[in-house]
Amino acid sequence: MICSKCSKEFAAELPQSINVSDNPELKEAVMDGSFFVATCPECGAPSLKTGNFVYHDPVERLLLVLSDAPISSPGLEGYTCRRVSDVGSLIEKVKIFNAGLDDVVMELCKYVTLMELGKDERLKFLRTEGADSEIVLTYPENGQMQMIAVGSNVYSDCEGIVSRNPVIREKSAGLALIDGDWISQFLK
Numbered sequence: 001m002i003c004s005k006c007s008k009e010f011a012a013e014l015p016q017s018i019n020v021s022d023n024p025e026l027k028e029a030v031m032d033g034s035f036f037v038a039t040c041p042e043c044g045a046p047s048l049k050t051g052n053f054v055y056h057d058p059v060e061r062l063l064l065v066l067s068d069a070p071i072s073s074p075g076l077e078g079y080t081c082r083r084v085s086d087v088g089s090l091i092e093k094v095k096i097f098n099a100g101l102d103d104v105v106m107e108l109c110k111y112v113t114l115m116e117l118g119k120d121e122r123l124k125f126l127r128t129e130g131a132d133s134e135i136v137l138t139y140p141e142n143g144q145m146q147m148i149a150v151g152s153n154v155y156s157d158c159e160g161i162v163s164r165n166p167v168i169r170e171k172s173a174g175l176a177l178i179d180g181d182w183i184s185q186f187l188k
Contacts, residue, residue, distance in 0.1 A: 001038055005045035012038030012047070017054035030055065030094050036087045048087065055090060062097050065175060066090050073175040083177045092124050099128050101135075101155070104172050107183040108158040110137060113150050114180075122180060123148075 001012045014036065020027040029035035037046045053066040063081045065071060071083055082103065084090045096103045110123040121139040126147065128135055135150040162168050168186050172178055 001047060001049065003040035003043060003045055004047050006040060006043040008040060008042040010038075010041055012049060014049040014051040014053050016052070017056060019056045019058065021056075021058045027057070027094070027098070031091060031098065033087075033091055036091075050087075053090070055094065057097075060097055062094075063175075064090055064093050070177075071175050081175045083175045085177065088124065089179065095127065096125050099125075101125075101128075102159070102162075103178050104168060104183070105155060105159045105162050106135075107178055107180060108162060109135065109150065109155050111180060111183050111187065112154060112158060113137065113148065117148070128152075 002009050018026050018030075020030075026035060036049050038049050039046055051066075055062070055064040055066070057063075061079045063076060063079050065081070065083045066085075066087065067083060068085050073081065080097070080103075082093055084093055093103055096106050106125055110125070114121065114123060119139070121141070123137040123139050126136045126138050129149075133152045135152065135155055137148050137150060138145050139148070140146070165186065168183075171182075171186075176182070
């Protein structure tokens with residue numbers, strides 16, 4: 001890896017895969033992003049580790065594949081399998097599933113929220129909070145991250161829409177890349 005600040009080369013690679021059942025501490029490191037950061041031993045600057053990567057959580061029956069190239073796979077029986085194209089999306093998926101939510105429903109929820117806001121941004125799931133399990137989403141605006149809370153009723157409404165449209169669930173099978181562009185194909 002080459003430091004983005006001082007240009008010194010140092011050894012820091014993203015592992016090909018992790019199993020968070022074998023290493024539960026890695027799940028938190030993935031969710032807070034520290035797993036993907038390498039520190040330059042020369043100047044101390046942080047750099048993002050890149051490469052293809054597989055996140056496996058057998059307890060949650062979740063398999064996430066970080067790859068910028070399309071991958072065709074029927075998935076694993078009984079698993080939710082997803083392809084993501086960047087580290088931020090992988091972190092978001094882990095957070096969504098860790099919160100007990102469905103990423104397909106969440107993408108619809110984000111789409112509906114964007115339509116209501118009248119914004120053309122990419123929302124990211126951050127967390128649920130409060131007694132009513134409000135969904136906190138983030139987006140960049142004017143160089144700063146903004147947060148918006150969405151009521152759990154929006155998620156419930158989106159869950160109903162997905163359940164009434166089986167083609168959405170069918171298209172999410174296998175190693176699908178589920179994001180805003182993917183959900184928008186069903187809403188035209």
